[in-house]
Amino acid sequence: MDPRYDVLTDAARLAREFVDGLAERHVGATAGVGELRERLARPLTDAGEDPRTVIAELAADVEPGLVASTGPRYFGFVVGGALPAAVAADWLTSAWDQNGGGAITSPGLAVVEAVAAGWVRELLGLPADCGVGFVTGCQMAHVTCLAAARHAVLADAGWNVEADGLQGAPPLRVVAGANAHITIARACRILGLGADTVRIVPADAQGRMLPVELAAALGEHDGPQIVCAQAGEVNSGAFDPLAEIVDLCRAHGAWCHVDGAFGLWAAASPARRHLLAGYEQADSWATDGHKWLNVPYDCGIALVADAARQRGAMASTADYIPANDSDVPWGVESTPEFSRRARAVPLYAALRALGRDGVRDLVDGCCAHAERIAARLATDEDVEILNDVVLNQVLVRFAGSDEVTDGVLDRVQRDGTCWASGSRWQGGATVMRISVSGWQTTAADADRSADAILAALRATTGR
Ligand SMILES: Cc1ncc(COP(=O)(O)O)c(C=O)c1O
Known part of the structure; x- marks a missing residue:
């Protein structure tokens, strides 16, 4: 084996460590761009560096700036995860x-x-x-x-x-x-x-x-x-x-x-x-x-x-x-x-690994989890689900208030159990958008996420 390619084996190990940690890592990034710039903006050398050092340090430096968007409890935007066969x-x-x-x-x-x-x-x-x-x-x-x-x-x-x-x-x-x-x-x-x-x-x-x-x-x-x-x-x-x-x-x-x-x-x-x-x-x-x-x-x-x-x-x-x-x-x-x-x-x-049934189950599973999250959130009287949950999207407003909704979003993102993004529905009310589009999400993840969101709501309103 040509030792110049040992760096590929390093990368596979580092990737494996990242994906194995997805289910329990803080879902959002834990470092801001200022800190990340300090970590990553190393001096560009004239002579170049050893590829194995470059890859090891790149992975370590960027680590706190990574988002578990391919993990089971990321519901921001509509990003989806990455199936193992597809990544390979x-x-x-x-x-x-x-x-x-x-x-x-x-x-x-x-x-x-x-x-x-x-x-x-x-x-x-x-x-x-x-x-x-x-x-x-x-x-x-x-x-x-x-x-x-x-x-x-x-x-x-x-x-x-x-x-x-x-x-x-x-x-x-x-x-x-x-x-x-x-x-x-x-x-x-x-x-x-x-x-x-x-x-x-x-x-x-x-x-x-x-x-x-x-x-x-x-x-x-x-x-x-x-x-x-x-x-x-x-x-x-x-x-x-x-x-x-x-x-x-x-x-x-x-x-x-x-x-x-x-x-x-x-x-x-x-x-x-x-x-x-x-x-x-x-x-x-x-x-x-x-x-x-x-x-x-x-x-x-x-x-x-x-x-x-x-x-x-x-x-x-x-x-x-x-x-x-x-x-x-x-x-x-x-x-x-x-x-x-x-x-x-x-x-x-991805298509070979999933097969027709796997694609169907991916779609139906995400929709079922979205419905489950919506139903669990709706048990709280301060929660309003603004859309008909026909697919994988849930729009949530808290206590009928932009301020409370922003407060809940902020707490949820900082808590790290799950991650959802915000929006303004029809150009008006501030909402939390929950988009379930990852292959890893389970019913237990849906419940755990809904509970984290409800806990953030109670912490925001004090009720
Ligand atoms: C309905 C719709 N159309 C288009 C796009 C753009 O897709 P892409 O980001 O792959 O360019 C998005 C992205 O979220 C979308 O939701």
């Missing part, structure tokens, strides 16, 4: 260090990605021939899908946006619900569609787009339109009424894009699939592997019903790159990237 495959992806642009640079990993794409289509119940691009996250999945949408609706209007740009193009309008995730506006910004010109459609109390308002909005514009619907609102987990939205898009010749960053995985659960009714008729879907599927960062997935539209927006080539004459798609044809990590390799491992 991720390490191999780094060690192999292949350029995942296509089969010309790595036939092996191009085929792994193609197989993973097929499994994703199957699990999500999407057309077997839809285009799949593995990108860094749902943000870039939106960019990819909306680029395909821009390509398609303008091509249908007789305009070649790839060649001629947007100046002078037929006016293209994007329509989105009031609760659309911020990454939709950002994708519009990046694509030259304008963030502030998105036509916002009002939503109901759960954050679901109102079809009657969408119908009115679509009727206002005589030209190409793209509608951005949502499966899984980032706070409440609510689903837009996708069947009605798709029908309206068809009636108005609009492209229908679905943001399903985490919610699209409800398709893998027979018990939850009804929430998505109609979704398979949409034109594009954006989701993540690194959230609910518990693949490590980064793994976003852009799916486009008509793969040719995706290639039309994304494919690029050069004289030094041979044409792809196989039926294995290349990443460079389906994503905005050129050189790229073959990031579907951990996804491949």
Whole structure:
């Protein structure tokens, strides 16, 4: 064995120590960025350092700044954990260090990605021939899908946006619900569609787009339109009424894009699939592997019903790159990237390790734990659950007060039993957001976390 690679064995041991300690470590970080900067900002040397020292000191220095977000009681944002098989495959992806642009640079990993794409289509119940691009996250999945949408609706209007740009193009309008995730506006910004010109459609109390308002909005514009619907609102987990939205898009010749960053995985659960009714008729879907599927960062997935539209927006080539004459798609044809990590390799491992039943159980288990936490919290008269807990998200307000809710959040985060983040629901009341999306969470973790939150509530109110 080449001793220059002993550092890989060190890293495996350090990683193992970290993951073995996840269940009982303080869930949040215990050091702030000031202290961490002091620890990590060592002088950069001229001569370089021994790799084993670098890795040992890096792990030790950063330790108090790590968050147990891949552990069983982290409920912040919607981050998900990292399945052991997926982490191991991720390490191999780094060690192999292949350029995942296509089969010309790595036939092996191009085929792994193609197989993973097929499994994703199957699990999500999407057309077997839809285009799949593995990108860094749902943000870039939106960019990819909306680029395909821009390509398609303008091509249908007789305009070649790839060649001629947007100046002078037929006016293209994007329509989105009031609760659309911020990454939709950002994708519009990046694509030259304008963030502030998105036509916002009002939503109901759960954050679901109102079809009657969408119908009115679509009727206002005589030209190409793209509608951005949502499966899984980032706070409440609510689903837009996708069947009605798709029908309206068809009636108005609009492209229908679905943001399903985490919610699209409800398709893998027979018990939850009804929430998505109609979704398979949409034109594009954006989701993540690194959230609910518990693949490590980064793994976003852009799916486009008509793969040719995706290639039309994304494919690029050069004289030094041979044409792809196989039926294995290349990443460079389906994503905005050129050189790229073959990031579907951990996804491949995660899906094989879980199997269809494992994906279903992951989704159903998280939803059951979310319901359990909500029910246990609701036993206290100072607790109000603001959303219908239809998925893995719980919105909690304490004593009807922003101040008390902020106080509880602060205590929970400092206590370290679990970790939840805050938000302002519908732009108003301060809430605690509890998002259950990790494979490690058990019913006992749900109870222990709810009890820690209730203890923080009592300490805050003194009741
Ligand atoms: C509904 C929704 N869409 C998009 C995103 C962005 O995903 P990513 O962070 O993978 O880019 C998120 C992130 O939480 C989300 O919840």
